[in-house]
Amino acid sequence: MEFSEWYAEVLRSAEVMDVRYPVKGLYVWLPYGFEIRRRVIERLRRRLRETGHREVLFPTLIPETQLERESEHIAGFEDEVFWVTHGGLKELDEKLALRPTSETAIYPMFALWIRSHADLPLKVFQIVNTFRYETKHTRPLIRMREITTFKEAHTAHATREEAEEQVREAFELYSSFFEELGVPYVASVRPEWDKFPGAEYTVAFDTLMPDGRALQIGTIHMLGQNFSRTFEVTFETEEGEQEYAYMTCYGVSDRVVASVIAIHGDEHGLVLPPDVAPYQVVIVPILKKGVRKKILRKAREVREELSEVARVKLDDRDVSPGRKFHYWELKGVPLRVELGARELEEGTAVVFRRDELERETYSLSELPDVVPRLLEEVQENLRRRAWERFEERLHRAESLEEVREFVGEGIVETGWCGSEECGRRLEEEVEGDVLGTPYPEEREPEVERCPVCGEPAERTIRVAKTY
RNA sequence: GGGGCCGUGGGGUAGCCUGGUCUAUCCUUCCGGCUUUGGGGGCCGGAGACCCCGGUUCAAAUCCGGGCGGCCCCA
Known part of the structure; x- marks a missing residue:
């Protein structure tokens, strides 16, 4: 099956997104997809906090004059900005842009916040939606008119060296973030003609989709003093001089979720890395007349025990086991525990690995040790497999x-x-x-x-x- | 930026060319019931669709125009 087709089909059938929203390029996150998204966000949020970034939240609307202050910057975005032109029936005196990115919203405030070298470095981030008036082939999570999850960081520093150091920190941060998701990448300094408008240079992360096309999944921009000059972001040095701050910004969008889905998925559907899977283990009881109650009771016991070490779902719906197998494979749940009359008698359970599609039998008593180990193995296997395929290409x-x-x-x-x-x-x-x-x-x-x-x-x- | 194809129940489709028994096909899904349950089980019953606006016509899912939406190719 062709990648586009597979991708659309998986998003729909695994209930990640509903693409039927009646505006081009806008899509609905469904509960299951939302859980994946939430876990991806949390991992990055934690890393940002650990490295001293503080979370903020800026308004969605940017006044026209502010957006257009940096000429090179606006030139890069002007044909894809959504404008709010009316308040009710009245035309606004000044148009308001739906942020295509937030530099011009944030830096005027930086100018107010930063007074002295003691205020530096300043490192903030926010997780917001941004808007681009895309005119061509939009695609869920890959090219959207509303990017729903832009995780953008902005920093200001006293010296160029510190700003350069921040670029390296961002590089390390994103590298380990992608590693953790098992998403392989190369990092490249974008050519002059393709850097972020207004930046001195741009470092970008690219991964590969199954169809062989590269997907940009993260960017880091060295802004130097370009934006601080435009927005008057100055500070008083130890010597009492006023100087422009050195700034950087970097971001990752929904595309990281797209790459997790596309890179690990297979012909059976999603294959989720355990770290971001809404459920890590699904228990499928195989019920048979007579022993039905006993099996269910045992399944609940197993659920209680495993809940200590993993996110567990017990599927006790009244449908056939085969149907449940297919359903949870489609959803990408890393491990499946099958529990039937046979296992009950032997005190065992069958564990199925989604990544390798293989079964193995374990005794019930060792499950709480086996499950975390297997989850780690799946995580690592997905990462390794993805890198191998990446390097081949x-x-x-x-x-x-x-x-x-x-x-x-x-x-x-x-x-x-x-x-x-x-x-x-x-x-x-x-x-x-x-x-x-x-x-x-x-x-x-x-x-x-x-x-x-x-x-x-x-x-x-x-x-x-x-x- | 240029070109092409397409829009029919929740999903996938037949019908459109050649307008009229279309009261719209089939698969799937969903709901109720019975029976089942070790890889998408069976039977019975039921629900559910012609993207929107305008035009042509006695008559439009079908023809024409526009809008919206989707897909593909080229630059």
């Missing part, structure tokens, strides 16, 4: 022909002389997008020559078809 190419050959089926690395002209030519020649150069910066490029001009390569450059 990381290609190296010396010539344009080779780049062209691989560009539809993964990320291609080749040499680059460093000129924008060659970068853009490369995109045209191979019908792909330049993702950028490796971050952290490599010592020597692996490919010796730029395949476009033939000059010695200064950097490795990555190309892929993108979403």
Whole structure:
């Protein structure tokens, strides 16, 4: 089955999202999907807090004059901003933008909050929805007009070095976050022509969808003093001078959930990493006349015991076991415990692993030890498997022909002389997008020559078809 | 930015070209009942649809125009 088709089908049948909301690019999170989303958010929220970021919440609306203060920034967004133009029947004196991103909402407040070097560093984050007037093929969680879960952090620092250090911290933070979800990635410094509007440079994380196209799943922007100059974010140094703050911002969107779904899923449906699975274990009692009550009683016992070590669901609906098996596989529950007359007699249970689709029998008494161990194994196995598949599709190419050959089926690395002209030519020649150069910066490029001009390569450059 | 295809119960579809027994097909789903339950069980009964607006026509799911929505290809 083709990826788009599979993806749409899984979102629907596993009840992640309902795509039937009657506005293009807007979708409804269903309870099951919402639980996955919530767990993904919580993991990132915890990491941000642990690294000293404090959570805030800014308004959704940004006045036009404020949004347009940074010219380069607004130029990058102006054709995709949603505007609120009326209050009731009255036209507003000043239009209000639905935030396409929050820099211009947040930094004027930074200007008020930051007075002295003692106020720095300032590190905040918020988890909000943002809006983009997408005109082309929208897709749930991948390209939406309302991004429902933008987890954006904004920081201000006294020195460039500290801001650079913050970029590295953000890189570590996101790397471990993606690792935890088993989502493989490469981090690249985006080319000049594709950086965040208004930033000095942008580091982006890209993963690969099953169809071979790259998906940007996170970005880190070094803003330098660009925005602090525009928004007058100044502080008094120890020497008593006024100086502009050095700033960074970074964010991850709903796409991270899309990548978890797409990367781990299989022909049976979702395969959820135990860390973010709403249920980690489902108990399916196999009821038979006569012993029905006994089996149910035992199943409840098992549920109580396992609840100490995992999130457990007992499915005691009056439908056939086969149907329940399919249902919970579709939902991606990592482990299934099957309990029937046979097991009851032997004091055992069958445990089925969603990732490998394999069964094994354990004694009931060892289940509380086995389950956490298996959950860890599933988590690790998904991560490892995903990385293997990812690396298989990381290609190296010396010539344009080779780049062209691989560009539809993964990320291609080749040499680059460093000129924008060659970068853009490369995109045209191979019908792909330049993702950028490796971050952290490599010592020597692996490919010796730029395949476009033939000059010695200064950097490795990555190309892929993108979403 | 350019081009193409499509919209029928909750999901997937037949019908549309050639307007009229369409009182709209089939599968699935859902509800009630009985019977079942070790990989989507069976039987009986029931519920549920022509995207919206306008036009052509005696007559529109079907033809025409627009809107909204979806999918695909190319740049």
